[in-house]
Amino acid sequence: MLAPQMLGISIILPFIAAALCLINVPTLRSALVIGTGVVVSLASLLLVQSGTFSLTPESILGINPDGLIAVLDFALLFVILGIAYRLKNKLIAGLTLLQIVPLAVLELFMNPGENMGPALYVDQFSMIMCMVISIVGSLICLYGLPYMREHEHHLKLEKSKQGRFFFFMVLFLGAMNGLVFSNNLLWLYFFWEVTTLCSFMLIKHDGTEIAVKNATRALWMNMLGGVAFVFALIIFRSQGLPLSLQEIITAESASKLALLPVGLLCFAGFTKAAQMPFQSWLCGAMVAPTPISALLHSSTMVKAGVYLVIRLAPAFAGTLFSNYVALFGAFTFLAAAVLALSQSNGKKILAYSTISNLGMIVACAGINTPAAISAAVLLIVFHAISKALMFLCVGSIEQKIGSRDIEDMRGLVDIMPRTTMMAALGMVTLFLPPFGALLSKWMAVEASAHLPLVVIMLALGSALTMVFWGRWLGMIMTSVVPDKVLPTERMPLFFSVPLWTLAVSAVVISFTAPGLYTSMVLPVLERFYSADLYTAARGVISNNIGMFAIYPVFVVMALGVIYAVRASSAKRFFRRGDYVTPYVCGLQDPADPRRLGFKGPLGVWSEFKTTNYYMENIIGESRITGWINLIAIGILIILLAGVF
Amino acid sequence: MDFKTFSFVILAVILAPFAGGLLAGIDRRLTAWFQGRSGPPILQPFYDVIKLLGKDRQVVNYWQIFCVHIYLISSVLCVALFAMQADLLMIFFVMTIGAVFMVVGAMAVPSPYSQLGAQRELIQMLTYEPLLIIVFVGIYLVTGSFKIDDILSYERPIFLMLPLLYLVLPFALTIKLRKSPFDISTSHHAHQEVVRGVLTEYSGPYLAILEIAHWYEIVLILAICGLFWSTSWIGLVLLLALTYMAEIVIDNVTPRMTWKWMLTYMWAVGISLSFFNMALLYANSF
Numbered sequence: 001m002l003a004p005q006m007l008g009i010s011i012i013l014p015f016i017a018a019a020l021c022l023i024n025v026p027t028l029r030s031a032l033v034i035g036t037g038v039v040v041s042l043a044s045l046l047l048v049q050s051g052t053f054s055l056t057p058e059s060i061l062g063i064n065p066d067g068l069i070a071v072l073d074f075a076l077l078f079v080i081l082g083i084a085y086r087l088k089n090k091l092i093a094g095l096t097l098l099q100i101v102p103l104a105v106l107e108l109f110m111n112p113g114e115n116m117g118p119a120l121y122v123d124q125f126s127m128i129m130c131m132v133i134s135i136v137g138s139l140i141c142l143y144g145l146p147y148m149r150e151h152e153h154h155l156k157l158e159k160s161k162q163g164r165f166f167f168f169m170v171l172f173l174g175a176m177n178g179l180v181f182s183n184n185l186l187w188l189y190f191f192w193e194v195t196t197l198c199s200f201m202l203i204k205h206d207g208t209e210i211a212v213k214n215a216t217r218a219l220w221m222n223m224l225g226g227v228a229f230v231f232a233l234i235i236f237r238s239q240g241l242p243l244s245l246q247e248i249i250t251a252e253s254a255s256k257l258a259l260l261p262v263g264l265l266c267f268a269g270f271t272k273a274a275q276m277p278f279q280s281w282l283c284g285a286m287v288a289p290t291p292i293s294a295l296l297h298s299s300t301m302v303k304a305g306v307y308l309v310i311r312l313a314p315a316f317a318g319t320l321f322s323n324y325v326a327l328f329g330a331f332t333f334l335a336a337a338v339l340a341l342s343q344s345n346g347k348k349i350l351a352y353s354t355i356s357n358l359g360m361i362v363a364c365a366g367i368n369t370p371a372a373i374s375a376a377v378l379l380i381v382f383h384a385i386s387k388a389l390m391f392l393c394v395g396s397i398e399q400k401i402g403s404r405d406i407e408d409m410r411g412l413v414d415i416m417p418r419t420t421m422m423a424a425l426g427m428v429t430l431f432l433p434p435f436g437a438l439l440s441k442w443m444a445v446e447a448s449a450h451l452p453l454v455v456i457m458l459a460l461g462s463a464l465t466m467v468f469w470g471r472w473l474g475m476i477m478t479s480v481v482p483d484k485v486l487p488t489e490r491m492p493l494f495f496s497v498p499l500w501t502l503a504v505s506a507v508v509i510s511f512t513a514p515g516l517y518t519s520m521v522l523p524v525l526e527r528f529y530s531a532d533l534y535t536a537a538r539g540v541i542s543n544n545i546g547m548f549a550i551y552p553v554f555v556v557m558a559l560g561v562i563y564a565v566r567a568s569s570a571k572r573f574f575r576r577g578d579y580v581t582p583y584v585c586g587l588q589d590p591a592d593p594r595r596l597g598f599k600g601p602l603g604v605w606s607e608f609k610t611t612n613y614y615m616e617n618i619i620g621e622s623r624i625t626g627w628i629n630l631i632a633i634g635i636l637i638i639l640l641a642g643v644f
Numbered sequence: 645m646d647f648k649t650f651s652f653v654i655l656a657v658i659l660a661p662f663a664g665g666l667l668a669g670i671d672r673r674l675t676a677w678f679q680g681r682s683g684p685p686i687l688q689p690f691y692d693v694i695k696l697l698g699k700d701r702q703v704v705n706y707w708q709i710f711c712v713h714i715y716l717i718s719s720v721l722c723v724a725l726f727a728m729q730a731d732l733l734m735i736f737f738v739m740t741i742g743a744v745f746m747v748v749g750a751m752a753v754p755s756p757y758s759q760l761g762a763q764r765e766l767i768q769m770l771t772y773e774p775l776l777i778i779v780f781v782g783i784y785l786v787t788g789s790f791k792i793d794d795i796l797s798y799e800r801p802i803f804l805m806l807p808l809l810y811l812v813l814p815f816a817l818t819i820k821l822r823k824s825p826f827d828i829s830t831s832h833h834a835h836q837e838v839v840r841g842v843l844t845e846y847s848g849p850y851l852a853i854l855e856i857a858h859w860y861e862i863v864l865i866l867a868i869c870g871l872f873w874s875t876s877w878i879g880l881v882l883l884l885a886l887t888y889m890a891e892i893v894i895d896n897v898t899p900r901m902t903w904k905w906m907l908t909y910m911w912a913v914g915i916s917l918s919f920f921n922m923a924l925l926y927a928n929s930f
Contacts, residue, residue: 411754413707432744433737442733446790449781452922456778456915463773467766470744474751474762477707546731546790553721553738560717568709578701582755583844596754610759613767 003050006043007122007181010130012060013040014174021170024163030145033166037138040173044134048127052523054118054183054246065119069190070107074100076193080223083200087216095223102230106237112186115242121183124520125377129180129307132384136299137173139498143392144169144291146492150399151289155206165205169295172198176300180307185236185243189229192268192304196222199301202292203285214284221281225271225305232264249315249528259643262315265308266325267640273305273358276332276632280625282355286347290395293347297354298388303380306361310376313365314528323451324639326366330448330457331635332359335628337464342619344612346394346404349468350387353430356461357383357437360444363454367447370529371543375443377521378513382436385509386429389502393423396495407611412476418489420476422499429506431469434553436510439541443534446546471612480581480594486570511554514539649728656727657720664859665689667866671892678896693855699848704753708845711749712853718742719860726867729792732780739864742857743769750842761841765829767903768819775816775914782809782918783871785925796874803872803883805928808921810872812914814887817865819910821858823891825898826906836900 017036021029057065077100084092106112148162175198179191196219204215233243239258241251248262274282285296296302309325316322333356340352357379364376396419397412398404413420429435433442441462448454491499509516514536525533534543539551566572573579581588587598589605597607617623669686676683685691703709718741725735747769750762784790786805787798795802803810819826830841838844846854869887873879 432741433734438737442731442737445777445781446733446784449784449790452781452919455781456774456918459774459777459781460911462777463770466740466744466773467770470747470769471751471763471766473744474748477705477748477752478754478759479705479707479752480754545784545788546733548734549725549728549730553725553734556721556724557717557741560714560721564710564713564717567713568706570706573703573706573709576701578703580702580704582704582753583757583839584755585839608756610754610756610763613763 003047003053003122004055006047006050007055007120008057009043010040010047010134010177011174011181013043014170014172014177018167018169018171018174021166022163024160026160026162029162029166033141033145033170036170036173037142040134040177041138044127044131047122047130048520050122052123054122055120056118057120066113066184066186069184069187073103073186073190073193076190076197077103080193080197080219083219087212089216089220092216092220092223095220095227098227099223099230102234106230106234110234110237112233112237112243115244115247116184117242117244117247119184119187120181121246122181123524125311125524126180128377128381128520129303130177132299132303132381133173133176133180136384136388136502137176137295139501140291140294140299140388140392141166141169141173142494143294143395143498144289146494147291147395147399148289154399161205165202165289168198168201168205169291172202172295172300176304179304183245185233185245185248188245188308189226189233192229192272193226195272195301195304196226199285199296202296203288205288205292208287211287214281214287217284218281221271221278225268228264228271229268232261232268235261235264245311249312251315259316259319259321262312263321263640263643265312266316267636269305269307269309269312270328270362270636271305273302273309273362274355275305275328275359275362276335276355277629277636279332279336279352279355283348283351286351290347290391290398293351294388294391294395297350297391298384302354302358303384306358306365306376306380309362309365310373310380313368313373317368317528319642321639321642322366322368324366324635324642326363326368326448326451326454327457328632328635328639329359329361329363329366330454330461331632332356333363334359334457334461334464335632337461337468338619338624339621339628340468341464342614342616342621343468344405344407344614346397346406346409346472347391348621349406349472350390350394353465353468354383354387356465357387360441360458360461363458364444364447367444367451367454369447370525370531370533371443372447373525373529374517374521374534375440375447377524378436378443378517379440381516382429382440382506382510385502385506386426386435386437389422389426389499389506390430392495392499392502393419393426396491396499397423406472406475409472410475411479414479414487416489417487418491418496419499422503423476424473425503425506427469427473429510431465434510434550434557435506436513439510439513439548439550442546442548449545475612480596511550513550514541517541653724653727657724660720660723660863661856661859664862665693667862667888668859671888674889674892675896678893689855689859693852696847696852696855697849701849702847703850704755704845707752708749709850711745711752712846712850712857714745715742715749716853716857716860718745719857719864722864723860723867726792726864729796731790732783732792732795732868732871733777733790735864736776736780739861740769740773742861746842746854750845753845755845757839757844758842761829761838761844764838764903765842767907768822768826768829771907771910772816772819775812775910775918776820778915778918779806779809779813779816782806782921782925785922792871795871799875801873801875801879803879805925806872806921808917808924812917813869813872814891815910815914817869818891818894819906820865821862821891823895825894825901827900828903828906831900 017032081096175191175194182188200215200219204211271278336352336356343349361376364372430437518536540549581593589595600606668689673683722739747762750758787795830843834840873883
């Protein structure tokens with residue numbers, strides 16, 4: 001099998017294609033983005049055919065790879081130092097120096113390559129991640145092609161910045177693939193920092209004042225994680241451990257401080273995954289064009305953070321630290337759901353919902369039972385697909401109606417029927433059974449049942465999630481059927497291909513969840529856990545405390561939906577002429593009964609307006625963010641103290 | 645699934661609406677008795693639904709039709725899954741499909757009453773959902789499983805271990821069934837400020853479907869209550885009768901409250917009671 005080649009393609013090809021994107025020619029760029037997307041996606045699918053293997057490349061283009069990575073590491077850090085100088089930001093400069101100096105000490109004096117083991121390690125978990133990154137990420141890049149053309153047209157730019165844009169987008173995919181396959185922690189650290197740099201450049205892409213400000217915040221928060229990462233490496237070395245991820249997970253260290261470096265790596269993961277109190281960088285990233293937010297939120301960046309935490313989970317199983325991680329994640333889950341409820345800005349709702357889901361994944365890593373880890377891995381997949389779909393829909397909606405406020409999306413189904421249906425599907429797959437995201441939530445709640453505080457937070461957060469999705473779902477459907485013609489909508493090809501692919505895979509992959517679990521998640525779990533594993537048989541996922549009948553629920557609901565679609569078909573509806581105007585106590589306009597409003601006293605016409613409960617005076621963002629951050633910092637301090 | 649379970653599921657799906665309708669009839673008779681009236685015949689709910697089914701169809705848009713059907717399917721599926729003795733938490737999540745689509749159907753119409761009702765219904769969901777999850781977690785802590793067949797094979801009545809959680813359960817269920825004092829999103833009588841809230845825009849056969857789905861829900865809810873004393877038939881019947889009686893009495897003696905009151909009090913009281921009960925469980929296990 002060609003597994004090593006596929007591995008090489010999925011990491012190196014995006015780097016090369018990205019560099020070529022810098023040649024700012026539209027046709028070449030489209031060809032590069034499409035070609036890379038197709039090749040990388042196929043490579044990730046072929047890679048799945050192979051089993052677990054590890055690999056140490058002898059040389060990359062004739063250069064010793066370890067040396068290359070080391071040089072690139074320093075180059076990267078000096079680039080960031082240059083950026084800090086340009087931004088005149090002492091904090092970022094300080095954080096960069098705090099990485100350069102320890103890294104130099106590590107490289108020069110601590111013999112980082114000792115007992116290294118393989119540089120790259122491929123197992124089912126990294127294959128899943130690679131598929132998510134390569135396929136979902138490529139679809140988002142594809143969507144970016146028409147989107148950015150429209151975006152620049154709208155901004156009336158004289159000189160196109162799309163070359164740079166796609167350079168960082170495609171580079172991101174390569175860096176993420178490198179990150180999930182790295183076993184050598186120095187390599188992982190390099191790719192980690194590449195994603196930090198890429199996200200900074202992408203967030204500040206539009207160059208507005210707010211974009212630069214938010215990008216700067218993203219940079220320093222992620223650099224904070226980078227500092228923790230470097231110090232973790234130093235501590236590992238000082239304990240004589242090799243800088244190999246697999247070694248560290250399985251090491252039975254007798255050292256009293258064994259958990260400290262693992263804790264620091266988790267901290268780095270929390271910053272990248274935008275856990276409270278670091279949520280503000282991800283919310284700030286919303287100023288960027290939609291493909292960027294979609295990429296950061298669904299398949300890359302934040303997923304790198306949770307990936308690392310889940311990878312490390314076996315290393316802290318059964319410790320007090322683990323319980324604190326569960327508490328920390330559950331708190332993020334709840335707090336972000338509360339904040340999402342208070343928002344009417346559609347992209348902010350998506351952002352907080354992402355943070356909330358990431359919180360659930362971190363909580364699962366902390367609960368640290370095989371059921372919880374299954375939930376975490378599956379949630380990464382299902383969240384990536386559905387969230388990418390949601391972002392792409394909201395991006396199209398925003399370009400069409402010129403607003404991202406959900407109150408302005410009332411009656412969207414009349415304006416953009418297709419996009420609305422896609423968005424509705426995206427929402428349903430994110431929060432209702434029998435779809436995968438809910439399957440993961442079910443696993444998470446059952447796995448956390450023995451931790452009362454965690455389960456109560458999950459229960460509250462889960463109810464809040466239902467509310468903010470449910471009402472958005474209802475709003476976009478609001479309409480009075482105007483006449484006997486159904487509205488139509490035309491979509492550019494590169495809008496409809498990603499949207500359709502994501503929508504179909506959100507449903508199909510949810511249906512195949514039992515198979516996905518058996519083939520991709522179970523082998524990873526079996527390495528570390530022996531008891532209480534879920535088994536999937538005949539479409540039912542079960543363990544000793546619970547069971548989820550996916551196929552039966554799917555089949556019954558599918559039949560129900562088919563019946564309901566037929567019963568509510570527009571054709572039938574028009575033929576029968578069953579429609580009436582909404583009830584307004586008989587006070588509608590007799591001349592035009594469809595006009596919404598009342599004929600008030602003295603025949604004065606008064607319109608009415610309904611809005612959602614946002615409860616901004618109680619749970620508004622500006623009101624509670626400070627408190628949430630304070631509590632989160634508190635939990636974080638206790639958590640990090642838990643390693644001693 | 646063997647033949648016995650299969651026939652049991654079919655039986656449950658067929659009989660549940662009759663049981664639910666009958667209970668609704670008894671409910672109305674008892675309510676009338678409390679109020680010094682004689683009330684309608686016990687079979688009145690069936691007459692109502694049959695009459696509704698024969699009426700003209702009138703809706704504002706087709707989503708409404710879609711949503712009522714999904715609501716019905718999810719309610720039927722929940723009862724079927726309960727009869728299959730599946731996972732409690734899974735049944736709960738399937739139940740939310742119906743609840744969400746009920747709200748979506750109400751929001752699909754730009755009528756002030758149904759919109760307001762939908763918003764309030766969302767708050768009702770927000771109030772009862774966490775409480776129900778916590779009750780199920782409590783059941784797990786006692787029996788060690790979320791699966792109904794394991795729960796049924798537990799040798800003692802769960803009620804004895806979870807008395808406080810059993811207080812939480814009817815509250816959550818009252819909110820779910822929108823009975824007074826929690827008939828906030830809609831109410832039995834359409835002369836409130838929200839007219840009939842979430843149900844305002846439904847009439848004729850579609851209202852009938854909602855009514856039938858509601859009967860399934862009543863049965864499901866009583867079945868969940870029944871888990872608390874599943875060891876003996878007498879205990880089971882007594883517990884359910886007392887619970888439902890208490891529901892009717894509370895329904896009659898309390899005025900409807902505001903959603904703010906509901907949300908704050910129910911969360912505060914519900915979660916504290918759950919914590920006490922869990923603490924009791926932990927104390928017992930030492």
